[in-house]
Amino acid sequence: MDPEKQIDDLSRKIDHYNFRYYQDSVSEISDYDFDQLLKQLKDLEDKHPEFKKSDSPTQRVGGTITKNFATVYHRYPMLSLDNTYNEQELRNFDDRVKRGLDGEEYEYICELKFDGISLSFTYEDGVLVRGITRGDGSRGDDITNNVKTIRSLPLRVKAEGLPPVFEIRGEGFMPYTSFQKLNDEMDTLGENQYANPRNAASGSFKLQDSAETARRNLDCYIYSFLTDDNHFKSHEESLLGLKKWGFNISPGWRKVQTIDEVIEFIHEWEDKRVSLPLATDGIVVKINSFEQQRELGFTAKSPRWAISFKYKAENKPAILRSVNFQVGRTGAVTPVANLADVTERDVDYKKVKGVHLSGTRVKRATLHNANEILRLDIRIGDTVFVEKSGEIIPKITGVDLEKRAEFMTQPVEFPTNCPECGTALLRNEGEVAFFCPNDSHCPPQLKGRIEHYIHRKAMNLDSLGEGKIELLFDLDLVRTPADLYDLTEEKLLGLEKSIVNEETGKVKKISFREKTVENILKGIELSKTVPFKNVLFALGIRFVGATVAEKLAAYFKSIEAIKSATYDQLTAVPEIGGRIAMSIESYFSVPENQVLVERLKTAGVQMESDEKPVEVESDLLEGKTFVISGVFENFERDDLKNKIEVNGGRILSGVSGKLNYLLAGANMGPAKLEKARKLGVTILSEEEFLAMIGGE
Ligand SMILES: NC(=O)c1ccc[n+]([C@@H]2O[C@H](COP(=O)([O-])OP(=O)(O)OC[C@H]3O[C@@H](n4cnc5c(N)ncnc54)[C@H](O)[C@@H]3O)[C@@H](O)[C@H]2O)c1
Numbered sequence: 041m042d043p044e045k046q047i048d049d050l051s052r053k054i055d056h057y058n059f060r061y062y063q064d065s066v067s068e069i070s071d072y073d074f075d076q077l078l079k080q081l082k083d084l085e086d087k088h089p090e091f092k093k094s095d096s097p098t099q100r101v102g103g104t105i106t107k108n109f110a111t112v113y114h115r116y117p118m119l120s121l122d123n124t125y126n127e128q129e130l131r132n133f134d135d136r137v138k139r140g141l142d143g144e145e146y147e148y149i150c151e152l153k154f155d156g157i158s159l160s161f162t163y164e165d166g167v168l169v170r171g172i173t174r175g176d177g178s179r180g181d182d183i184t185n186n187v188k189t190i191r192s193l194p195l196r197v198k199a200e201g202l203p204p205v206f207e208i209r210g211e212g213f214m215p216y217t218s219f220q221k222l223n224d225e226m227d228t229l230g231e232n233q234y235a236n237p238r239n240a241a242s243g244s245f246k247l248q249d250s251a252e253t254a255r256r257n258l259d260c261y262i263y264s265f266l267t268d269d270n271h272f273k274s275h276e277e278s279l280l281g282l283k284k285w286g287f288n289i290s291p292g293w294r295k296v297q298t299i300d301e302v303i304e305f306i307h308e309w310e311d312k313r314v315s316l317p318l319a320t321d322g323i324v325v326k327i328n329s330f331e332q333q334r335e336l337g338f339t340a341k342s343p344r345w346a347i348s349f350k351y352k353a354e355n356k357p358a359i360l361r362s363v364n365f366q367v368g369r370t371g372a373v374t375p376v377a378n379l380a381d382v383t384e385r386d387v388d389y390k391k392v393k394g395v396h397l398s399g400t401r402v403k404r405a406t407l408h409n410a411n412e413i414l415r416l417d418i419r420i421g422d423t424v425f426v427e428k429s430g431e432i433i434p435k436i437t438g439v440d441l442e443k444r445a446e447f448m449t450q451p452v453e454f455p456t457n458c459p460e461c462g463t464a465l466l467r468n469e470g471e472v473a474f475f476c477p478n479d480s481h482c483p484p485q486l487k488g489r490i491e492h493y494i495h496r497k498a499m500n501l502d503s504l505g506e507g508k509i510e511l512l513f514d515l516d517l518v519r520t521p522a523d524l525y526d527l528t529e530e531k532l533l534g535l536e537k538s539i540v541n542e543e544t545g546k547v548k549k550i551s552f553r554e555k556t557v558e559n560i561l562k563g564i565e566l567s568k569t570v571p572f573k574n575v576l577f578a579l580g581i582r583f584v585g586a587t588v589a590e591k592l593a594a595y596f597k598s599i600e601a602i603k604s605a606t607y608d609q610l611t612a613v614p615e616i617g618g619r620i621a622m623s624i625e626s627y628f629s630v631p632e633n634q635v636l637v638e639r640l641k642t643a644g645v646q647m648e649s650d651e652k653p654v655e656v657e658s659d660l661l662e663g664k665t666f667v668i669s670g671v672f673e674n675f676e677r678d679d680l681k682n683k684i685e686v687n688g689g690r691i692l693s694g695v696s697g698k699l700n701y702l703l704a705g706a707n708m709g710p711a712k713l714e715k716a717r718k719l720g721v722t723i724l725s726e727e728e729f730l731a732m733i734g735g736e
């Protein structure tokens with residue numbers, strides 16, 4: 041292939057992965073593979089500089105700003121770090137530093153490289169005034185409200201001799217425990233789970249709802265300090281100073297003199313880092329003296345005085361002993377690989393310890409779905425490769441085909457029937473997962489439905505969380521949400537159960553004493569006041585998430601109206617498409633669901649909305665914002681507002697950079713008009729507005 045086209049193709053590919061990673065918080069390939077692509081591009085560009093573009097991904101920070109927050113320029117550019125996966129390149133870096141500093145003595149600071157998102161915080165007179173994402177390096181998203189939810193971040197610093205304005209930077213992250221909790225919750229709600237804590241942190245820091253960000257327990261380690269004057273002389277001094285001022289400095293850093301000591305630090309943390317409560321992906325080496333940092337300077341993308349060493353995800357051979365098929369809450373069937381170490385091929389599986397991988401013993405790995413089994417061409421008895429990187433769940437990356445001939449192997453047979461209830465499995469066109477259609481009797485699906493029902497965003501029955509539902513389900517006391525309303529003190533008092541965690545073997549005992557029972561019953565009673573839109577969501581109708589439920593509840597106002605709505609009536613509601621409409625129709629066609637709704641209604645659960653119905657004319661203005669100013673020929677101001685809203689638009693209170701349209705009538709103030717023009721807001725006349733909504 042000719043190099044120009046190759047450079048072009050590679051750049052486009054990398055741009056795509058960057059966009060997915062920074063904008064959508066999704067990794068489509070592993071970091072290592074991504075970094076190899078970038079390296080390939082860099083090598084090609086070095087060989088053919090005539091084809092190197094100024095906006096090449098090798099020349100700029102990969103991130104982007106989103107349109108969801110105000111955009112803020114950084115006072116000091118926020119760059120990336122050059123990275124490497126091998127020690128020789130680290131030594132080459134040391135040589136470059138030596139040359140750059142002309143024989144001066146120098147020291148390095150080694151730090152752990154935390155895997156989250158970079159954040160920048162500005163303090164004025166000791167008060168935290170702004171928190172920004174790295175964005176594209178020169179501009180970021182203003183997420184001040186979200187960063188204020190970090191408990192370890194001081195909102196105000198009190199100290200002698202504080203610079204009037206300073207900026208600190210750090211890595212915002214989500215600890216493993218919060219990550220696990222969040223993903224469990226996403227699973228209960230039938231939402232997509234995050235692949236790793238980094239993606240979860242990135243997604244959570246960019247939520248519109250700060251209350252939700254707060255709930256996700258994010259944290260941040262601080263590793264950098266910037267001011268206009270020379271407040272500190274070295275990185276070490278700044279770390280110590282920041283710590284004294286109350287900042288959460290990253291633990292584990294060390295000052296060293298030589299590259300050999302750096303490499304020692306790397307080896308030391310290779311295993312130790314896996315026992316940390318958060319994800320790390322390498323270490324960062326920085327020149328200590330600020331003066332020397334300035335001497336060495338920057339490239340377009342990263343400082344010349346620092347480099348990161350990334351640990352390659354450990355990849356080891358293992359034996360695929362068998363495959364289990366797990367049925368999830370939505371009925372989806374997921375194959376799970378049971379693994380053994382290569383020395384454990386013939387050990388009784390109960391006694392197998394598993395492969396030693398990144399500090400833990402691994403006995404299971406997800407195989408995702410039937411297609412993945414075909415793609416890997418994997419057989420029981422095969423020697424496979426297992427990897428564990430940022431993700432918590434290990435994955436199988438391939439098969440050692442050379443080993444296959446040495447041992448007996450047999451194909452993995454995907455079951456045709458549900459392993460939990462025996463019903464024949466189905467697969468929807470265009471979907472990869474097989475599922476059990478027996479949603480009214482299949483045990484994991486029933487239990488999943490109850491867990492969904494009690495969820496905070498649904499009926500908010502938190503007195504029933506953490507294993508209590510499991511107990512009630514196993515004792516046959518609660519098989520559907522309606523059974524909750526038949527519970528009494530007599531039935532509950534004294535119930536007990538020990539729950540064993542399959543992975544860890546730990547036993548947790550749950551018992552219902554007086555106080556617990558009282559709380560449960562009180563919670564259930566209180567759930568009768570939960571608004572209809574939450575109830576509708578709590579039913580767990582496929583594709584009816586919280587937002588869709590809200591729209592349906594506002595439009596139809598009662599469960600009866602939704603139940604009797606035709607397909608056409610359902611799809612007439614803005615944002616309700618055919619897929620949702622069909623799912624609703626099919627839900628209400630199932631007798632068990634009809635009974636459930638009736639029983640809930642009889643129990644006193646809200647099946648009607650007392651809010652005023654929102655008329656909807658169209659969604660022509662969906663996502664558009666308006667400010668109205670002046671007087672109009674055909675409308676009073678309030679009518680105009682209403683007209684915008686029933687067509688899906690939103691009214692803002694003032695002219696800002698975020699505004700889409702200024703609807704300008706007669707006699708409007710020239711200052712407002714001028715401001716709108718300056719900010720590039722589109723100015724509409726009454727006629728133009730009418731044309732937009734399909735009027736005259
Ligand atoms: N898998 C994918 O699809 C995909 C796509 C794009 C990027 N990526 C990954 O992201 C990398 C690029 O991201 P990047 O530009 O943020 O680089 P990076 O994450 O490799 O390194 C720079 C970042 O490290 C962080 N950091 C953590 N601890 C630090 C410390 N102690 N001191 C200083 N900084 C510290 C900072 O946030 C800094 O911005 C790629 O090399 C790749 O690994 C992956």
Ligand SMILES: [Zn+2]
Nearest residue numbers: 458461476482
């Ligand atoms: Zn089943």
